[in-house]
Amino acid sequence: MIKNKVINILQNTSDISHYEIGVSVSKEKIVTLTGIVEEWKDVVNIGHLVANVKGVKNVVNDITSKDVNIKEVNNDIEIKATLDKGVKEECDVVIIGAGISGCSIARSLSKYNLNIIVLEKNGDIGEEATKANNGNIHPGFLAKPGTLKAKLNLRGNKLYTQLSKDLDFELKRPGSLVVFHNESDVKKFKVLKFLKKTGLGYFIKSFRQYMKTPGLKWLSAEEVKQKEPNLRGNPLGGFLMTTMGIVEPFEVCYALAENAIANGATFKLNTKVLDIRKTNGAVNEVITNNSVISCETVINCAGVYADEIAKMVDDKFYTIHPRRGAIAIIDKNRKGFLNTPSGVLGRSDRSHNSKGGGASVTPEGNLLWGPTAVETHDKEDKSVEASDLDYILNLGQGVTDQVKKNEIITFFSGIRAADYKEDFIIEASKKVRGFIHVAGIQSPGLAAAPAVGEMVEKIVLKQNRLITKKLNYISTRKRTPIFRDLSRELQDELIKENPNYGRVICRCELITEGEIIDAVNAPIPATSIDAVKRRSRAGMGRCQGGFCGPRVLEIIAKELNIPHTEVTLKGGDSYVLHKESRS
Amino acid sequence: MKIIDVDVVVIGGGPAGLAAAIEAKKQGTKKVMIIERDTSLGGILQQCIHDGFGLHRFGKQLSGCEYADNYIEELNTYDIEVAYDTIVVEILKDKTVYAMNKTDGIIEIHPKAIILAMGCRERTRSQAFIWGTRPSGVLTAGTVQRYINIEGYLPGKKAVILGSGDIGLIMARRMTLEGIEVLGVYELMDSPGGLSRNIAQCLVDYDIKMHLSTTVIKTHGNSKLTGVTVAKVDSNRNVIKGTEEYIECDLLVLAVGLIPENELSNQLELDIDPLTRGPIVDDQFMTSMEGVFAAGNVVTVFDLVDYVSLTGEIAGAGAAKYLKNELDLKQEYLPIKSGENVSFVVPQKIRLNNLSEELPLYFRVRNKQEKTEVGVFELENKIYKKRHRVVLPPEMIVEKISTKLIGEINTPLVVSVKEV
Structure with a gap:
C-alpha cells in the first residue's frame, strides 16, 4: 500500500521519474530507498518526497549520487586497538554527543542515582550545531502543528525562564517581530488576530500551533516605528511574538554540562564511539577509541552522526541529511540599532525546511544575520561560500539597508542534523532494549533543549522504575565572573582580590587574563583557542583574535603546562605554531 | 579606586604617543602621562626588526626597535609618567578616562587634554571575504611577525601571502630567512600595495613571485589549513571563472590592510572621516572635541613611521598650546578638500590664527600618475605647486605649505594632482 504510493510519486515527479529507485517498506512503515542518481540534490528531493507520503514513518535513504563520493566508514582497526588495550569502564547511562541535547539530557538525568558518562568526539562540548546556532529561543509559532518539534518547542521556550535563573546564563526576551509592507498581508494578519481572539483557529488543524503560542501581539505602523525605528521603509504593521528569547547557545550548553558535572556526570572529550555491542537484545557495551564501557542505557544524541550510531545497534530507521547554515555577525558599533530579532514577510526562502533566516541580535547586542540552509552530502562541510553571504546579505537588506557588508566582522557555518521527516525523533528503540x-534535532533544537531533557528523563524512568533521586542534587550553578558586566567599583574589588582580572587580554571585548585562566581551568577545560573564545568571548570582537590570539595561546600553554607548539586553534591537529624558530 | 589628575594623558606608547608626550613636555606641560597596554614602550615597532625606519626623521636607516629606542631614551630624560600593562577601558565625554592594570585596579584619570595614539589594527580574513572553512594556519601578517620576531616560533612550513602591502612584503622576506617556503604574494589590485623599495628588497632579491590581479578566494581544511584556492580577477575585482588554482600550503598570511583603531574615539563620538576612517583633525591634530587630540595611525594609516612621529609632535605641541590657552578656539575653520586624483587630505580643516610657519599636508592619490604636479588652490589661485615624476596610491605624499600664502581669500583649500 505505502510502497505503491511511494513508487507512484517517484514515477510521476518530473526530474526524477527517469531514475531507477529501489523501494522497500518495513512493517514499521520505514521506507528504505536505494539507487544511483546524478546529483546530491536529487537524493535529498527524493528523500523528502517519500517522507511526505502519507503513512510513511521515516526514510532510510541509501541512494547515492554520481557527483559526490561518500566513503564507507569502517572502524574495525580502531575497534581492535581498543579491545587490545583492554581498558574497561562501567556506568549506567552513556550519552553519545555533548551538544545542547546531550548536555540537557545529562543534566536532567543527573538528578538521579545514575552513573552517567557523556562521550564527545570533539575536543570540546557544543562544538557542532550548538555553537554555530543563532541563539534564538523560538516562540514555537512556526513549527508544524502536530509535530514533536512543535510540542517541545513550546514547552522548552517556557522552561528557559527558570533554567536561566538556575544555571546563571543570560536570557533576554526581546520578542520576534515580523513586519509587512502590503495591504494583503495586513488583511491576513487581521484574520489571524480574529482566529486567535475568537478561538476559532482551534478548529483549523494548520492553525493549532499558532493558537497554542502565547504572547502574540499585533502592532500598528506607529508601534512598529516606535519599537524599531531603524527598520527599512515604512512597514504597515507588525506581528510581535513576545516570548521569543535570545541566548548565547554555547553558554547554555556549557551551563547544562557544568551542572551535570556538579551532580556527578562524567564528560569524556576526544572520545569517539566506534561500536555498540548488544547482548540478548539489550545494549551491553560501548566501544570508544579509549575504552570499552559497559552500560545499561545508551542515548544517541550524535547529531549528524545519529544515523550511523543507530546503525551500530541495527536500528537505523532514519537517515540524517546534513544541511549547512551560515551566519554573519555585525560589528558591535551597531549595538542598539536593532533590538528585536526581525523579519520582513516574504523575504526569507521558505522553500527549505529549517526556520530562521532573518536579522537577529545576540545577547551582547551584535546584529546577527542568517542562517542560510544548504543541503550538503558532507557532514563536516562547515564552509561558507560567496552564495551563502549573498543570501545572508539579502536577508539583512530586507530589514535595513543601512548596515553594510563591510560591517560584518565574521561569518561561519554549522550543520543541521535533519532527517527526512524534518521532525525530532525521540523514542526508546523498539528493537534494542536500553x-x-x-535524532533529527535541528531548529528549534536549542529552544526545545530543556524539554528534550525532560522527555528523555521520562523515557529512562519508564524503562527502569527502580531509579531513585539523589538526596544531594544541586539544581543551580553560578558562573565565574564576567568582568565587563561589573560596575567599576566591583571591577576594582575583583582586581584587588585577584590581580589576573586586572590585565586585559582581548581588548575588543574587554576580556581579562583572569577570565581566560578560569576558562582553561573550568570543569570542562578549554584546551584550544576557540574553546577559550566560546567560554570567555576572547577573540569574538572585531579584530577576531588578531591581537589576543598569541596571548591566549601563551596562557593555555602555561596553564596546561604544555609547549606552545601543542596548543591548537580548535582541537585535533589544528596547531597554530609549527616549531620553535631556533630549536 | 585610584584617582589621578594630569594635564595631558597620552593613550598609547607607540611612535605617535612617544613623540606626542615628549613634545607636550618640551612645550612646558607639567604633568604628562602615557598609558601603554604592553609591558614596554614602542608599540608595533618592537616587533619590526627590519630596517627602513627613520630616513626622514633621523637621516639614516634604522630598525623599528632602534627607531623606538631613540624616542624612549629621549622620553627617559623627562619627567613623564608611564603606566605599563595598563589599558584604557572607557573615556567619558567630560574627558574622564578609566584605565586598569593588575596593581592599581581601576584608575580614574582626570586629564585636561587627551591625545589619542592607539594606532591601527589589521583587517581579518572575514573582512577580506575569503570563503571556505576556518582552519588554523590563517594569520594576519602582524601576528606572524609577532610569533617569529618576539616569541620565536614559526607558524608554518609553506606560506601563501595575500596582500602586497609593506607588511606582506616584509614578512615574505622574513619568513624566507627563517626557512618558511613562501609560495607567492597575491594581490587583488593590478598594482602592488607596498613601497617600491620593499618590492625590490623583499621579493625580487629572494625570487618570490608577485601575482597581481589575483586573490585567495577560499581556504581548505577543517582542522589545519591544507591549501588555498587562488583566482584571477577582472578590472572590477570579480573572480574570472576558470582561473582558479589550488595551492597546497599550511599558512596563509593576510596583509590585507590596516584600519585605524578608534573604539575610544567612538566613545567620545568624535567626527570621523569616512575616507581616512579616523577622526577629523585640524592643523593642531585636534579632533572635533576641544582638548582631544589624535596622532599617528589613529588618524589615518601612514606608510612611514617618520610621518607618525611628526603628527605626534604636532598633537603634543597642540595640546600644550591648548593648556596654555594659546589656541584660538573660536575662529571659523577653513576646510581642506580633496581635488583631482586625491583620495584624502589630513588635516581636514585649519584655523588660520593657529598656524605656525609651515603647514604639512598628508595625502594619497587615487590612481597612479606620471609626470604630475601637486597643486594647492584657493579657488583658481594656486598657492603651492610641486612636480612629482610619479605618484602612487600606496605612497603617501607630504607637502609643507608656507602659511604666509594661505588665507588671502576666505575659501577652502583644495589639493589636486594633475598631469603636466
Missing part, C-alpha cells in the same frame, strides 16, 4: 534515539 537504546534511546534522540
